[in-house]
Amino acid sequence: MTRRPLFVALLAMLAVVTAACGPNQPADDDDDGQGAPAGSPGGTQAAAEVSGELFAFGFSYENGDTIAKSRVDVFTEANPDVDVQFSESGFEAQPFLAALQSGDPPDVVNIPRNILGSYINRGVLQPLDDCLAQQGMDTGIFREAALSQTQVDGTTYALPEFFNTRLWIINNAAFEEAGLDAATFDFSDWDAIAEANQQLLQVEGSTINRIGIDPKIPEFFEMWVRANGAQIISEDGRESLLEDPAVAEALEYTVGLVEAHGSAAAFTDFRNTWDFFGANNQVAADQIGAWPMEQWYLNVLAENSPEAEITGVPFVTQEGDITTISDGNSWAIVEGTDNPDAACAFVTTMVATDTWIASAEARQAEREEEGLPFTGTYTANSEADDIIFGEMVDLSDTPAFQDAVDAVLESQDSAFAFPPSPAGEEFTQALQDAVNAALTGEDPAAALQAADEEAQAAIDAAAE
Amino acid sequence: MTAQSAAAPRRRGRWTADERRQALWALLFISPWILGFVVFTAGPMLWSFWLSFTDYDPLLAFRGRETQFVGIDNYTRLAQDPRIPLSLWNTFYFTILYVPLCTAFGLGLALLLNRVGGRSAGFFRTAFYLPNMTPAVAVGTLFLLLLNGQNGLLNQVLRVFGISGPSWLNDPEWIKNGIVIMMLWSIGGTVVILFAALRNVPNELYEAARIDGAGAWKQLMNITVPMISGALFFTVVINTIASLQLFTEVYTMFYGAQQGQSAASDREALFYVIYLFRNAFEFFQMGYASAMAWLLFAVIMIITFIQIRLSKRWVYYEGE
Numbered sequence A: 001m002t003r004r005p006l007f008v009a010l011l012a013m014l015a016v017v018t019a020a021c022g023p024n025q026p027a028d029d030d031d032d033g034q035g036a037p038a039g040s041p042g043g044t045q046a047a048a049e050v051s052g053e054l055f056a057f058g059f060s061y062e063n064g065d066t067i068a069k070s071r072v073d074v075f076t077e078a079n080p081d082v083d084v085q086f087s088e089s090g091f092e093a094q095p096f097l098a099a100l101q102s103g104d105p106p107d108v109v110n111i112p113r114n115i116l117g118s119y120i121n122r123g124v125l126q127p128l129d130d131c132l133a134q135q136g137m138d139t140g141i142f143r144e145a146a147l148s149q150t151q152v153d154g155t156t157y158a159l160p161e162f163f164n165t166r167l168w169i170i171n172n173a174a175f176e177e178a179g180l181d182a183a184t185f186d187f188s189d190w191d192a193i194a195e196a197n198q199q200l201l202q203v204e205g206s207t208i209n210r211i212g213i214d215p216k217i218p219e220f221f222e223m224w225v226r227a228n229g230a231q232i233i234s235e236d237g238r239e240s241l242l243e244d245p246a247v248a249e250a251l252e253y254t255v256g257l258v259e260a261h262g263s264a265a266a267f268t269d270f271r272n273t274w275d276f277f278g279a280n281n282q283v284a285a286d287q288i289g290a291w292p293m294e295q296w297y298l299n300v301l302a303e304n305s306p307e308a309e310i311t312g313v314p315f316v317t318q319e320g321d322i323t324t325i326s327d328g329n330s331w332a333i334v335e336g337t338d339n340p341d342a343a344c345a346f347v348t349t350m351v352a353t354d355t356w357i358a359s360a361e362a363r364q365a366e367r368e369e370e371g372l373p374f375t376g377t378y379t380a381n382s383e384a385d386d387i388i389f390g391e392m393v394d395l396s397d398t399p400a401f402q403d404a405v406d407a408v409l410e411s412q413d414s415a416f417a418f419p420p421s422p423a424g425e426e427f428t429q430a431l432q433d434a435v436n437a438a439l440t441g442e443d444p445a446a447a448l449q450a451a452d453e454e455a456q457a458a459i460d461a462a463a464e
Numbered sequence B: 001m002t003a004q005s006a007a008a009p010r011r012r013g014r015w016t017a018d019e020r021r022q023a024l025w026a027l028l029f030i031s032p033w034i035l036g037f038v039v040f041t042a043g044p045m046l047w048s049f050w051l052s053f054t055d056y057d058p059l060l061a062f063r064g065r066e067t068q069f070v071g072i073d074n075y076t077r078l079a080q081d082p083r084i085p086l087s088l089w090n091t092f093y094f095t096i097l098y099v100p101l102c103t104a105f106g107l108g109l110a111l112l113l114n115r116v117g118g119r120s121a122g123f124f125r126t127a128f129y130l131p132n133m134t135p136a137v138a139v140g141t142l143f144l145l146l147l148n149g150q151n152g153l154l155n156q157v158l159r160v161f162g163i164s165g166p167s168w169l170n171d172p173e174w175i176k177n178g179i180v181i182m183m184l185w186s187i188g189g190t191v192v193i194l195f196a197a198l199r200n201v202p203n204e205l206y207e208a209a210r211i212d213g214a215g216a217w218k219q220l221m222n223i224t225v226p227m228i229s230g231a232l233f234f235t236v237v238i239n240t241i242a243s244l245q246l247f248t249e250v251y252t253m254f255y256g257a258q259q260g261q262s263a264a265s266d267r268e269a270l271f272y273v274i275y276l277f278r279n280a281f282e283f284f285q286m287g288y289a290s291a292m293a294w295l296l297f298a299v300i301m302i303i304t305f306i307q308i309r310l311s312k313r314w315v316y317y318e319g320e
Helices: A003-024 A066-078 A093-101 A113-121 A129-135 A144-148 A172-177 A190-200 A221-227 A245-259 A264-271 A297-304 A340-350 A353-370 A382-392 A399-412 A424-439 A444-463 B003-007 B017-051 B058-062 B073-080 B083-115 B120-133 B136-146 B153-160 B175-184 B188-199 B203-211 B216-227 B229-244 B248-254 B272-281 B286-314
Strands: A052-057 A082-086 A108-112 A166-171 A202-204 A207-213 A288-294 A310-314 A324-326 A329-333 A415-417
Touching: A052 A093, A052 A340, A066 A082, A066 A340, A066 A353, A082 A340, A093 B058, A093 B272, A108 A113, A108 A340, A113 A329, A113 A424, A113 A444, A129 A340, A144 A415, A166 A172, A166 A297, A166 A324, A166 A399, A172 A190, A172 A288, A172 A310, A190 A207, A190 A245, A190 A288, A207 A264, A221 A245, A221 A324, A221 A424, A245 A264, A245 A424, A245 A444, A297 A399, A310 A399, A324 A399, A329 A340, A353 A382, A382 A399, A424 A444, B017 B286, B073 B286, B083 B120, B083 B175, B083 B188, B083 B229, B083 B272, B083 B286, B120 B188, B136 B153, B136 B175, B136 B248, B175 B248, B188 B229, B203 B216, B216 B229, B229 B286, B248 B272, B272 B286
Parallel strands: A052 A082, A052 A108, A207 A288, A324 A415
Antiparallel strands: A108 A329, A166 A288, A166 A310, A202 A207
């Protein structure tokens, strides 16, 4: 064999390697990785003036429901020159990190509000104040609890999307059988809850047939802490308050509700047998007395077991004041976007009042076609909610669900939210560890003390 | 020219033009592998070694913040982090239980397969290997149902024999054992390797043993095991390494979307690689996670080295 074919082959391989490296190069050689500064001049944000490509991470259009699709449609119809692509998946930290490191980061991201703090603290998200000013969007339309999760030091970094809250859902049949009145039961009285738990639960040996009261810990533990007059973290998210004796008291109480069923292991095993999203769900199958739950579950019950009788009442403190945790996703612009104008137009459109109304109308039409009632959409935009629940939702044929929806709406103004802590993930993990340790037999106060130290260390390290 | 002079070794360090050309071609043909190794294995390993001495945070790096060299801080932290001994213990416990069981069950199934002839042989080989084709995430989800303490299939079967099964997914005492059971479902790879080794054991050895009056057990221990000891050693080594790196199935069962569903899992199902992943991708402490990765690398190296040293006492290679 001569040298020429060898040389040609080496050249060909070099070409293949070079080509393979191509897509990893930054799209713009001048891009310093920082992208355009916040509020960079982009002219007006009038719909007709934005164009180009836009990549949205943490959102699926293809697999999205009517509410998701119709809102995107509102944007694309108003901005036909913008080519919007989606990651077609929910938010996950690992692929998001990979996308950021790719040299061509996403333009916008749909991200849970509970973890926003870590990303804001690291400067990954662009401040939106200039964008909001350009779009003429008033943040006053957003619910306070939701907005508080998206702001640090008065600067808005994301726009809240949905607004999930919790309420007590009561299985009327179980309450009636136990001689309790679902309509008048006092959930501010913790002794009464513990007593009702004993009356409602059904245990045969090591087999549980019905849970009395499920406190839903560790997920909703923070609500029980609020109900006991305390907080788990300071308003600015920089001080762990887990060492507060009132927190330990709430933990001891809620663990007691679970242990009344035998053990946390048996309790969880039984709960995991439920047909949660099916017609034979835990209410229809009489497997629970009452539990705090996200409001969207009312829709699941209405659709799958409309005959099951429930009562929905707000979660209350021991003083009788309504309280509930709120959470949901939000839309933010990623620092380094090369299309800040379109990104701004997109995030504001996705949460605008008109967009929500258009999506609610689309869902209402869809439900009418299916012969099902429209139960509403709980958004973080109170202006939109007023129209949706004031003018569009009509559940007069199912008064129990109407009452439950009213309880949700009644709770919304009393909602609180986890603040944008620089170490939100670590804090949540430490708290969850403590609750789980208590559920598996550790002393609640000792578990919380250890969690407090760990959480504070993580916050301090992240805030450096 | 004599045959001897033709076969005489060339002088050291001197390559003929033809040899050089051949070497270049050889290099060219293996260059895709070399390139892949450098780009996807050696490069990331060296990069992670460097990261383990820094405070690298991928989000801050994205914003242009310079990564700081922190010396051996990350390694010092490993010694102080209470979750490191916990996650290492969980991982070792699993490995110590899983590897011998996997080898024993794998050998047992391979022996059974070796006795099956005719058309059904192909069916059984496929059936035993099929679980390996199931995605790990699906296996994790499936076993959430099978191992449920109240109405899972496993406990229902145990109830038939009058045994009240434990809470495999929620009882701190039983979680790791439940994970071992789940992983034993996917031993098809081990079965196939041992089955292939069994097929190579000469029949004459068994015939001679039978003539000498050796029973089945003696044949197994004195012929089968020594003759397939190379394959056994290989499966023990790769299963040990895989066990020490256990991640997907357990993460699917107890973390991610399932986070918080089992009170005991935060401690009992915290395997080393899961904790590493959480530090890297949930807490963004990539420097610390890299130090964790190198500690695991060292642990695997030491265990594998010990296994190789011990193998000299029991592994028989036909060519030696």
